[in-house]
Amino acid sequence: MSAFEQRRRTSLTLGALRNVVPDVLYKERVSAIVQIPALKEQTYGRDLSDMLQKRMTFDEALAMESLTIMTRQRLKIVRDKLYSELDEAEVLL
Numbered sequence: 001m002s003a004f005e006q007r008r009r010t011s012l013t014l015g016a017l018r019n020v021v022p023d024v025l026y027k028e029r030v031s032a033i034v035q036i037p038a039l040k041e042q043t044y045g046r047d048l049s050d051m052l053q054k055r056m057t058f059d060e061a062l063a064m065e066s067l068t069i070m071t072r073q074r075l076k077i078v079r080d081k082l083y084s085e086l087d088e089a090e091v092l093l
Contacts, residue, residue: 032089037081047074 039045
């Protein structure tokens, strides 16, 4: 399993999982529960939303010179926070 797949498995929140299907159906596929940090909607939230709507990765967005320096910096901060949450996640057994 790639590092991306491992991070994707851990990115589901308990609330999202409960809204999609009952816990028992995917319990074996969820290895951790991660809280996505709250973001300011007008800055960090908008930058992340724009990136995701364009179906881009953080690396792709950060490499775009057409984005302002502040936008790229905010995306870098969001990326680091999300990755930190994933690194600190307790694996559920």
